[in-house]
Amino acid sequence: MTHLQLSSITKLYDNKTVAVKNVSLEVQPGEFLVLVGPSGCGKSTLLRMIAGLESISSGDLLFDGKRMNEEPPKNRDIGMVFQNYALYPHLSVGENIGFPLSIRKESKSEIKRKVQEVAEILGLDNALSSKPKELSGGQRQRVALGRAIIRSPRIFLFDEPLSNLDAQLRVQMRSEIIALQRKLGVTAVYVTHDQTEAMTMGDKIAVLKQGEIQQISTPAEMYRNPSNLFVSSFIGSPQINLFHGIIRENPALHFYENSSQFSFQFSKDNFKTMLPADGTELTIGIRPEDLSLTMSSNDQNIQIEAEIKAIEYIGHESLLYFSTNGDMKCCRVPSVATVSVGQKVIFYTLYSHLLLFGKDGSRL
Ligand code: ADP
Numbered sequence: 001m002t003h004l005q006l007s008s009i010t011k012l013y014d015n016k017t018v019a020v021k022n023v024s025l026e027v028q029p030g031e032f033l034v035l036v037g038p039s040g041c042g043k044s045t046l047l048r049m050i051a052g053l054e055s056i057s058s059g060d061l062l063f064d065g066k067r068m069n070e071e072p073p074k075n076r077d078i079g080m081v082f083q084n085y086a087l088y089p090h091l092s093v094g095e096n097i098g099f100p101l102s103i104r105k106e107s108k109s110e111i112k113r114k115v116q117e118v119a120e121i122l123g124l125d126n127a128l129s130s131k132p133k134e135l136s137g138g139q140r141q142r143v144a145l146g147r148a149i150i151r152s153p154r155i156f157l158f159d160e161p162l163s164n165l166d167a168q169l170r171v172q173m174r175s176e177i178i179a180l181q182r183k184l185g186v187t188a189v190y191v192t193h194d195q196t197e198a199m200t201m202g203d204k205i206a207v208l209k210q211g212e213i214q215q216i217s218t219p220a221e222m223y224r225n226p227s228n229l230f231v232s233s234f235i236g237s238p239q240i241n242l243f244h245g246i247i248r249e250n251p252a253l254h255f256y257e258n259s260s261q262f263s264f265q266f267s268k269d270n271f272k273t274m275l276p277a278d279g280t281e282l283t284i285g286i287r288p289e290d291l292s293l294t295m296s297s298n299d300q301n302i303q304i305e306a307e308i309k310a311i312e313y314i315g316h317e318s319l320l321y322f323s324t325n326g327d328m329k330c331c332r333v334p335s336v337a338t339v340s341v342g343q344k345v346i347f348y349t350l351y352s353h354l355l356l357f358g359k360d361g362s363r364l
Contacts, residue, residue, distance in 0.1 A: 001029030002063050002154040002187045004050070009059035011045050011211075019045040021211040022059070027204075032181055032188045034202035036195060037234075042211040043191040047157050050189065051078050063154065079153030079186070083160040085144035087132040093139075094119070094128035097146040104151075118146045121180070138169050145177070149184060156181060156188040162197070174201055195235050199223070207231050229361035232285045238319060240285045240355070241329040249278040260324040264302045267351065276364070285355035288319065291331035291347045293339065302354075304347040308339055322347070 004027040011020040020042040027033045035043045048054035050061065052073035061068045068076060087096050095102075098115040106114075119125040122142045132140055141161070148156065158177070162170045178201055181188050192198055198205045199219045207214040207222070207230075215227040219235075226232035232240050245257040253266040253275070276282060295301050306322035306329075313335060320331045320339065331347050339345060356364040 001185055003027070003029050003065070004155060004187055004189070005060075005062040005065075006046075006050075007060040007062065009046070009049065009061065010057050011042070011049060011054065012057040019211055020049070023208075023211075023213050024059075025206055025213065025216055027187050027189060029187055030185045032178065032190065032201065032203045034190045034192060034198040034205045035208060036192055036198035036205055037208035037214075039193055041208040043193070043208060044159055046208075047159055047189060047191050050076075050155070051080055051157055052076050077151070077154040078157055079148035079151060079155070080157045080159070081144050081148045081161045083163045085141070085147075085161065087140060087143055089132055092129050092131060093124060093135070093143055096132065096143050097124075097128075097150055100147060100151050114150055115146075118150050121149070121183070122146050137165055138173060141165065141169075141173055142176070145180065149180070149186075153186060156186050156190075158188065158190040160192055161190075162192075170197075177201070196237060199235065205235075207234060209234075226285075226355065226363070228363055229283060229285070229357040232355055232357070236287060238288050238330045238332070240287050241291070242327075243284040243286070244325065245282060245284070247276045247278065247280040247282055255282060255284065257325050259326070262304050262324050267300075269351075281359045282364070283357040283359075283361075285357065286349050286353055288330040288332040290353035291349050293320075293331070293333055293345060293347065295348050296350060298350060300351045301348045302351065304349070305344065306347060307344050308341055311339070311341055320345075 006023055006025050009020060009023045010018065013019055023046065035046060037043055045054060049056050052071060056069050088099065094115050097118055098111040101111045101114060115128065116125065119128055122145060124139065124142055124146065127135060127139060132143065162173050165173060174197060190201060202219055204216060205219055205222055206216045209230055215222060215231045222231060222235050226235060233242065243257045243262065245255055248254050248256055254263055255266055256263040304324065306324060308320050309323055310321040312319040316335055317332055318335045320333060321328050323329065358364050
């Protein structure tokens with residue numbers, strides 16, 4: 001099991017595009033880290049630098065404390081799975097899985113033994129003589145995994161490996177990949193732009209934006225305690241509700257949402273670090289499940305009056321959409337709630353549910 005460390009890693013393409021900026025992170029031996037962020041934020045570049053497919057402009061890459069920056073890819077012992085995992089169509093499943101060993105000129109008997117072992121782990125032992133075109137999408141993905149694990153790599157790198165699969169298969173393969181990684185105990189870095197994939201798979205998640213790390217934490221911590229506005233709205237589905245507004249003292253401290261009826265009085269206890277002055281611009285985040293149609297017995301309720309614009313029934317719960325300040329917001333309630341579109345309701349939340357962000361997006 002390998003301890004992976006990135007220390008102040010920067011990547012400058014053609015001396016102008018800063019694709020990755022001063023990234024430091026650590027993946028403990030056997031840990032599964034997910035790198036997540038919007039398209040173009042530098043995820044693949046980071047992964048390719050770990051694999052040695054891209055040079056590192058500055059900073060240190062360490063495997064078990066040893067600097068690897070200048071090591072060629074073949075010395076890094078990486079098992080990589082890409083989105084386009086192109087299998088060789090003219091080779092059988094067994095030959096595809098064994099391919100990395102044949103180019104290393106390992107003996108035929110050794111290759112056969114290892115292919116059999118990997119095929120058993122992946123449930124492909126009955127398909128070894130089939131050609132890739134005879135397999136289902138999930139089986140093909142497993143062959144690609146087999147090719148990555150057959151060399152017993154120190155580190156797994158996954159670059160959006162499930163993007164080409166349909167939704168149902170994607171969910172199945174997520175748990176298969178996790179189970180495989182646990183079984184083999186190999187340190188893994190997994191890149192995706194899909195926050196649900198990140199939340200469901202990672203021991204730890206690192207959120208990237210424009211080449212910079214925004215937060216590294218467990219999925220639960222990231223959801224409940226996002227370090228800034230970007231992370232709060234990137235993580236979570238449906239997205240967090242954001243109320244942009246201003247603080248007024250008249251004479252007590254109030255929050256007024258821009259161009260809407262929504263306002264409430266703040267208690268000084270709501271601010272952990274500092275008390276905002278009159279005129280401070282503020283964004284308040286409330287997760288959809290932290291809004292309710294019923295008042296809590298706790299007397300610290302905040303009320304939002306709104307009309308229900310749409311209802312999405314999703315089985316055991318429903319999503320109620322309403323609009324304030326010109327943008328749609330969402331409340332997640334158990335489906336037993338009896339409400340209809342066009343109805344005026346009061347949504348309740350508690351002070352303890354509010355996430356407060358300053359004008360620059362930092363958490364207050
Ligand atoms: P992601 O994987 O998050 O979509 P990438 O790592 O592919 O992001 O890209 C990060 C940034 O680097 C983008 O602005 C992209 O245009 C730029 N970039 C990627 N590869 C190259 C390259 N070979 N030459 C120049 N710029 C590149």
